[in-house]
Amino acid sequence: MKIAILGGDGFVGWPTTLHLSDQGHEVHVIDNLSRRWIDAELGVQSLTPMDSIQERCRIWHDVTGRRIHFHLLDLAQEYERAKAWLGDHKPDVVIHFAEQRAAPYSMKTDRHKVYTVNNNIIATHNLLAALVETGIDAHVIHLGTMGVYGYSSVGAPIPEGYLDVQIDTPAGPKEQEILYPTKPGSVYHMTKSMDQILFQFYAQNDGLRITDLHQGIVWGTHTAQTRRHDQLINRFDYDGDYGTVLNRFLIQAAIGYPLTVHGTGGQTRAFIHIQDSVRCIELAMGDAPKAGDRVRIFNQMTETHRVRDLAALIAQQTGAKVLNLPNPRKEAAENDLIVRNAQFLALGLNPTTLAEGLLAEVVEVARKYAHRIDRSRVPAVSAWTRDLAEKVEHDPEGKKLRAV
DSSP states (O other), rough: EEEEEETTSSSSSSHHHHHHHTTOEEEEEOOOOHHHHHHHTTOOOOOOOOHHHHHHHHHHHHHHSSOOEEEEOOHHHHHHHHHHHHHHOOOEEEEEESOOOHHHTTTTTTTHHHHHHHHHHHHHHHHHHHHHHTOOOOEEEEEGGGGGOOOOOOSSSOOOOOEEEEEHHHHHHHEEEEEEEOOSSHHHHHHHHHHHHHHHHHHHOOOEEEEEEEEEEEOOOOOTGGGGHHHHHHHOOOTTTTHHHHHHHHHHHHHOEEEEEEETOOOOEEEEEEHHHHHHHHHHTTTOOOOOOEEEEEEEEEEEEEEHHHHHHHHHOOOOOOOEOOEEEEEESSSOOOOOOOHHHHHHHHOOOOOOHHHHHHHHHHHHHGGGGGGGSSSOOOSSSSHTTTTOOOOOOSOOOOOO
């Protein structure tokens, strides 16, 4: 199949690109390279050294003989170019990763909030409008987030997208199926909630075939394809804005930094290994909805854990110290999270869980590239409100000069 991967230079986009190319598909990466510019803005680099996207594609061709085609294009800002590209290439599948993905980054300042909304929502709508205008019957696979549901405790499993409800009417109770209610906890999560509404409209109005993957927090470094050459390695974020919680704990353990648990650590989160993430996208490709079907929604996760339990597990394995800090996020101190993921299991997903060997692998990668780490960028300091910003700890190690 001909596959367009929007945002294929990113944390999940790149290993997905390699995985699908390895299976013999014709893969086109469309990216504006904004994630690399954000590195420059934040003054932090990926833990793992990354070549240019062009060099990565060249190395992949040398190693495998397969070509990955790269197109520099801004989906949110260049609608006419994006529409023309779709019309010229007519992909069978469009995988949409082209969104600013970090909740803390989306809450840094008003400028970051505006950028996240403009980039994410406009990019999604431009894609859908262009597909309708060109008449291309491509299967759209979107990488969403479990975070659209928020993290309050309702005491019942979160279904895969839809909820059966009973509505009282003058004629008596009526059954209806609705999208599971969203409760986004950041501007980033809010844009993903808006995506859901856009998908629902274009599926029912124009018959677009759409799969929305509500993904958990991704952890890990390698996939089978990134292991083939040192320069194919995936990016690895450890900073307070883009580093995911488990990867950050493993980095902290590797460099002798305290494991920074915010608040009580009672936040329960859904997790998935990077190898399972790319496998789920492959499975979703093979189970495409038909024109006129409702949006197909999968919960793309394999397990849930409390943050403090993860910290305790890693501390036990590595001898790292755990440090509780004020929470910069506006969220419940404790929550339960029960999630259904039966659809991917039925399609044949064999989940990768938090095995000790895989955790050790990430620590090994962290130690290999520890010289690239800027310890001052490790703390999570982007706060959700002004009041919370006043309580944020900027120096967990206590290494700054202090007045005496």
